[in-house]
Amino acid sequence: MSRLALIGNPNIGKTSLFNTLTNSYEYVGNWSGVTVEKKVGQVKKLQKEIIDLPGVYTLNPISRDESVVTSFLLEDQVDGILNIIDASNFERNMQLTIDILELRKPVFICLNMIDVAKKKGISIDVEKLQRFLGVPVIPISARTGKGVEGIYAAIQDSDRTQQRFTLTYDDLIEEGISKIEALLQHIPEEQRRWCTIQFLMENEAVDAYLKEKEYFEKLVAIRTALEKQLGEPLNKAIAKKRDLYISTIYSEVVIQEKSERQWSEKIDKILTHPILGVPIFLALMFLMFQATFAWIGTPLSDLLDGFVSGTLTETVTNGLKAIGAAPFIINLICDGIIAGVGGVLVFIPQIFVLFFFISLLEDSGYMARIAVVMDRLMEFFGLNGKAFIPMIVSFGCNVPGVMAARTIEQPRERLLTILVAPFMSCSARLPVYALFGAAFFTEHQSLVVFSLYIMGIVIALIVTKILSMTILKNETSVFIVELPAYHVPQLKTLWRSTWEKGKGFFRKAGTIIFAGSVIIWLLSYLGPHGANVNMDESFLAMIGGAFGVLFIPLGFGTWQAGASLIAGFLAKEVIVSTMAIIYGVSEGVLSSTMTTHFTALSAYTFLAFVLLYMPCLATVGAIKRETQSVKWTLFATLYPFVVAYIIALIIYGIGNLLM
Amino acid sequence: MTLLVNILIGSIIFGYAGITLYKSIKKQKKGKCAACSLQKSCSTNTCAPPSKLKDFTQK
Numbered sequence: 239m240s241r242l243a244l245i246g247n248p249n250i251g252k253t254s255l256f257n258t259l260t261n262s263y264e265y266v267g268n269w270s271g272v273t274v275e276k277k278v279g280q281v282k283k284l285q286k287e288i289i290d291l292p293g294v295y296t297l298n299p300i301s302r303d304e305s306v307v308t309s310f311l312l313e314d315q316v317d318g319i320l321n322i323i324d325a326s327n328f329e330r331n332m333q334l335t336i337d338i339l340e341l342r343k344p345v346f347i348c349l350n351m352i353d354v355a356k357k358k359g360i361s362i363d364v365e366k367l368q369r370f371l372g373v374p375v376i377p378i379s380a381r382t383g384k385g386v387e388g389i390y391a392a393i394q395d396s397d398r399t400q401q402r403f404t405l406t407y408d409d410l411i412e413e414g415i416s417k418i419e420a421l422l423q424h425i426p427e428e429q430r431r432w433c434t435i436q437f438l439m440e441n442e443a444v445d446a447y448l449k450e451k452e453y454f455e456k457l458v459a460i461r462t463a464l465e466k467q468l469g470e471p472l473n474k475a476i477a478k479k480r481d482l483y484i485s486t487i488y489s490e491v492v493i494q495e496k497s498e499r500q501w502s503e504k505i506d507k508i509l510t511h512p513i514l515g516v517p518i519f520l521a522l523m524f525l526m527f528q529a530t531f532a533w534i535g536t537p538l539s540d541l542l543d544g545f546v547s548g549t550l551t552e553t554v555t556n557g558l559k560a561i562g563a564a565p566f567i568i569n570l571i572c573d574g575i576i577a578g579v580g581g582v583l584v585f586i587p588q589i590f591v592l593f594f595f596i597s598l599l600e601d602s603g604y605m606a607r608i609a610v611v612m613d614r615l616m617e618f619f620g621l622n623g624k625a626f627i628p629m630i631v632s633f634g635c636n637v638p639g640v641m642a643a644r645t646i647e648q649p650r651e652r653l654l655t656i657l658v659a660p661f662m663s664c665s666a667r668l669p670v671y672a673l674f675g676a677a678f679f680t681e682h683q684s685l686v687v688f689s690l691y692i693m694g695i696v697i698a699l700i701v702t703k704i705l706s707m708t709i710l711k712n713e714t715s716v717f718i719v720e721l722p723a724y725h726v727p728q729l730k731t732l733w734r735s736t737w738e739k740g741k742g743f744f745r746k747a748g749t750i751i752f753a754g755s756v757i758i759w760l761l762s763y764l765g766p767h768g769a770n771v772n773m774d775e776s777f778l779a780m781i782g783g784a785f786g787v788l789f790i791p792l793g794f795g796t797w798q799a800g801a802s803l804i805a806g807f808l809a810k811e812v813i814v815s816t817m818a819i820i821y822g823v824s825e826g827v828l829s830s831t832m833t834t835h836f837t838a839l840s841a842y843t844f845l846a847f848v849l850l851y852m853p854c855l856a857t858v859g860a861i862k863r864e865t866q867s868v869k870w871t872l873f874a875t876l877y878p879f880v881v882a883y884i885i886a887l888i889i890y891g892i893g894n895l896l897m
Numbered sequence: 898m899t900l901l902v903n904i905l906i907g908s909i910i911f912g913y914a915g916i917t918l919y920k921s922i923k924k925q926k927k928g929k930c931a932a933c934s935l936q937k938s939c940s941t942n943t944c945a946p947p948s949k950l951k952d953f954t955q956k
Contacts, residue, residue, distance in 0.1 A: 562899035567906050575910070749917045756914035855922065 241287045241315065242393070245307060245338060246322035247331050248293030249606075249722050251350045251380035253277075255322055256290040258383040283390055289316070295330070297337040298441045298473075308436075308443035311341065318344040318393065322380065325362055326355035326723070328492055332484045339371060339403035340435055342428040344396045346389060347375040354723045359495040367491045372401030381728065404431070407479050411472070414438065414464040421453050437461065439473040502724050506607065515611035522604075523691065526595040527684040531675065535588035536683070539672070542587065546580040566770075570759060574819060578755025579747050581818030582811045585669040590740045592665065596633060597735035601727035605630055619699040620706030625655040629698065632662035633691075634739050636857040639664075640864055650710050656864055657705065657874050658698040660853035661881075663691045665739070666746075666810035670848050673814050677832050678841040686842065690849050693885075697850060701881060746809055754805055754812040758819050761801075773820065792847065792886045793840030803847075809854050839893040843886045850882035 246252050260279030277290040291307045299305035310316075321338050323331040338345055349362065368375045374392040378385030406412065418434040425433050436444040438461060448454050465472050509518060529535070551572050558568045599605050608630065613623025624646055632639025639659040646652040671690060675683035761778035765771035773779060779797045786800025802816035821831045836844065853861065853875060862871040 561902055563906065564899075564903045567903050570907070570910060750921045753914040753918035753921070756910060757918070 240285075240317060241289070242281070242284075242318045242320055243310070243316040244288060244290045244320045244322065245334070246293060247295055247324060247327070247334060250293070250322055250324040250327075250331070252290055252293060252322055254380035255320070255348065255350070255378070255386075256288065258380065258386055259288055259389070284393060286393075288320075294334065296333055297436065298439055299443050305443050308441065309447075312443065312447050316343060318346065318396065320346050320348055320389065322348040322350050322378075324354075325349050325352045325377075326358050326360055328355075328360070328362065329484055329488055332487065333480065335371075336405060336480050336484070337432075337436075339373070340405065340432040342402055342432065345371075345373045345403075346392050346396075347371065347373060348380075348385075348389060349375055349377045350380050351723070352377055353379065354725075361493045361495075363491045363493070367487070370487050370491065372403055381731070402428075405480065405483055407435075407476060408468075410464065410467055411438070411475060411479075414460055417460050418457055421456060424451075435476065438464070439476055505724065509604065509607050510610045512614065515607075516615070519608055519611060520692070522599070524684070524688050526592065526599075527688045527691075529595060530588050530592045531672070531684040531687060535591040536672070536676070538587035539584050543584040546576065546584055550580070551576055566763075569763065569770075570756070574755055574759025575752065577818040578758065578812075578815035579752050581673075581814050582669050582743075582751055583747055585672050585814070586740070586743060588672050589665055589668055589743055590736060592668065593634070593739040594732065594736045597732050597739070598727055601725070601731055601735065603722045603724040606722050616699070619703045621651055621654060621702055625651060628655050628659050629662050629695070632659045632664060634665055635742065636660045636662065636664045636853055637860045640857060640860040643864065650706075653865065653870065654702055654705055654710055656861055657870075657877075658702050660857050660861075660874070660878065661694045661698040661701065661850060663694045663849055664810070665743075666854065667848060669811050669814045671845060673817065674832075674836075674841050674845055677830070678836065678838045686845070690845055693846060694849055697881065697885065743811075746811065750809050751811055751815055754808050755815045755819060758801070758805055758812075758816050762819060778820070789847075791890070792843050792883070793890045794836060794844045794847075796835050798835060799844060803851065806848065807852060807855055809856070810848070813848060839890065839897065843890045843893070846889055847882050847886045850885060851879050852876075852882075853878065 244252050244256055256277065256279060259281045261282070279288050279290070280286070281288050289310070291310060294307050297308050297311065299308050319338055319341070321335055323335060335345075335347065347367075349364065349367075352362070355361065364375050364377055374396075376385060376388040376392055378389065407415070415431065415434050415438070418437065419430045422430050422433055433444060433448075437448060437457060440461075448457060451457075461472065468475055508514060511518075554576065555568060555572055558571060605627075609623040609626045611623075612626040616623055616626055625643070627645065628639045628642035631642045636659060639662060640656050643652045643655040643659065646655055667690075668687075671687045672683075675686055679686045758778065761781070762773050762776045763769060763771070765776040766780075767775060774797075778801050781804065782797035782799070782801025784800070785804055786795050786797045789795040789799055798817070798820050801820065802813045805816045806813040817832070832841075858871060858875050861874045862868070865871060865874070
């Protein structure tokens with residue numbers, strides 16, 4: 239056996255188990271649909287490859303992420319399946335387990351979340367379950383890694399422990415199965431029955447797989463005739479039999495004690511309350527920004543800034559002078575690289591604090607509740623609560639946000655979500671807010687940032703409404719989300735999750751922000767009249783000026799703003815780098831220098847514009863790949879500019895009237 | 898000697914910046930697959946575009 243697949247329902251700890259088995263770290267979220275693609279890793283102890291597949295409820299696919307699993311099982315070779323099931327949701331999880339057992343590959347059932355089940359008053363007789371299903375059942379805790387040794391042992395011992403699983407359906411169906419099986423000679427014998435049953439259940443992926451075979455017509459004829467004989471849809475008849483089987487097992491192996499009303503239900507009543515839900519969400523968000531800006535992040539960031547613009551710059555300048563570096567090189571390093579890259583890095587504390595709180599909300603199980611709260615609101619705007627999950631993911635970075643839209647079944651809704659997800663304020667925009675916040679809104683920094691985040695959500699909703707009434711007329715689908723259990727987040731998980739989100743900043747600082755800074759500095763150093771020109775006569779001023787004219791009606795029609803907005807397409811943080819280089823001063827003084835070019839009103843307008851104006855290059859790449867359409871990618875890239883312009887115009891106009 | 902040091906530092910910085918920019922643009926254009934850390938070990942092709950959406954967007 240060389241390859242294992244990890245399959246289970248959404249949000250039951252597959253990725254946690256994957257990480258434990260492979261000693262790697264993949265993003266884990268306490269909500270459904272975190273894994274939308276499969277991931278491959280190595281289980282060193284077993285010398286095997288393991289594939290983490292997206293969570294599914296059955297092998298009969300409805301959405302894109304579900305079809306990944308079925309096509310994988312059809313097209314790729316696996317020698318064993320780890321089926322992770324949630325002990326606290328035994329009956330529902332068994333639906334998928336039956337699908338998997340019928341595949342007749344070696345199956346290892348990992349019984350997870352026993353602690354959650356216990357709290358619900360549920361306990362499971364593992365021995366009995368093992369006897370019923372004929373495969374090893376291993377109790378584990380995917381979060382802590384407890385019980386993993388049992389998996390290794392079961393796999394190593396697999397030849398002895400596996401039995402062939404057969405669930406016998408009604409006679410008529412069994413007759414049909416035999417007829418079809420006789421035709422499917424090219425499929426390995428042990429998988430023939432599974433393929434037949436899935437075909438009878440009109441599994442789209444299996445249909446597509448069999449369509450190319452010359453006997454496909456015959457198969458369809460058998461299916462249609464059988465359905466006629468039965469007098470009810472085949473998948474219903476099959477499901478009925480399975481339900482009966484599952485409830486038999488349930489009554490034998492699950493012991494349900496009478497439990498008191500769950501405290502989590504009580505909390506849910508408040509957190510997902512139709513009226514209180516949204517204000518609670520907003521209050522938590524505000525608190526998060528307050529911590530990020532006022533309490534923890536900014537004081538740390540100020541310390542870092544003092545170091546970068548003071549000690550670091552001085553030391554580097556002296557060092558460069560000592561080795562006889564030319565003024566050009568000193569300029570390049572101090573005014574270009576240290577100013578540009580350092581200008582972004584000083585905001586790392588704020589970013590990490592924010593990520594920490596986002597991870598806390600995710601891991602505790604609250605984020606999934608927000609989707610429920612938002613469902614009612616979203617429905618009015620032409621989407622459902624499921625679309626809010628990609629939006630929340632977009633708060634971290636728009637790229638995974640766009641990817642997360644894959645969990646949405648309806649193509650129209652998915653496209654709509656992809657189009658509006660970039661309006662969510664990603665963390666790359668945070669340094670821009672922090673820079674302007676410190677310069678113009680010292681007292682109310684967190685309130686300003688909070689308002690921008692809310693603006694992102696509101697604009698996304700309004701645009702959704704407009705698009706769904708015009709070019710993307712919509713029929714909404716139903717939103718079913720499973721509320722994950724609340725748990726007290728573990729410090730290790732929190733730190734990992736925060737670090738995973740935040741480390742991208744360091745990577746970006748060393749790559750694209752570095753490169754962007756060097757180019758910006760060079761463009762500001764060179765001009766039509768040669769090198770080391772006055773910055774107002776540099777190439778950067780010329781390019782920025784041509785673009786900046788557009789923004790005169792918005793109150794920031796300077797070449798500096800124009801140049802930084804162009805550079806921001808590479809990555810939003812480069813806006814800050816550009817400003818730091820252009821104004822040629824350290825972060826501390828930068829704020830006061832900027833007041834000569836911006837007023838508080840035009841600064842806020844600029845921030846709103848930065849929030850909305852264009853997805854960054856990486857997001858455009860993701861949109862292109864997801865939509866597979868140049869037309870829609872162009873649309874997704876350009877229409878936000880129009881939206882941003884209109885909104886900025888409104889803000890600036892109203893602001894001027896009030897002042 | 899000083900000139901050599903200057904040329905060396907300059908070419909390292911500009912060279913690195915150029916290569917990085919070229920690489921990131923190329924990578925970002927390709928989208929998630931190229932950016933995936935498991936790209937090397939991922940031997941299969943389910944990272945393919947979502948077909949249903951493709952049918953829809955190309956209508």
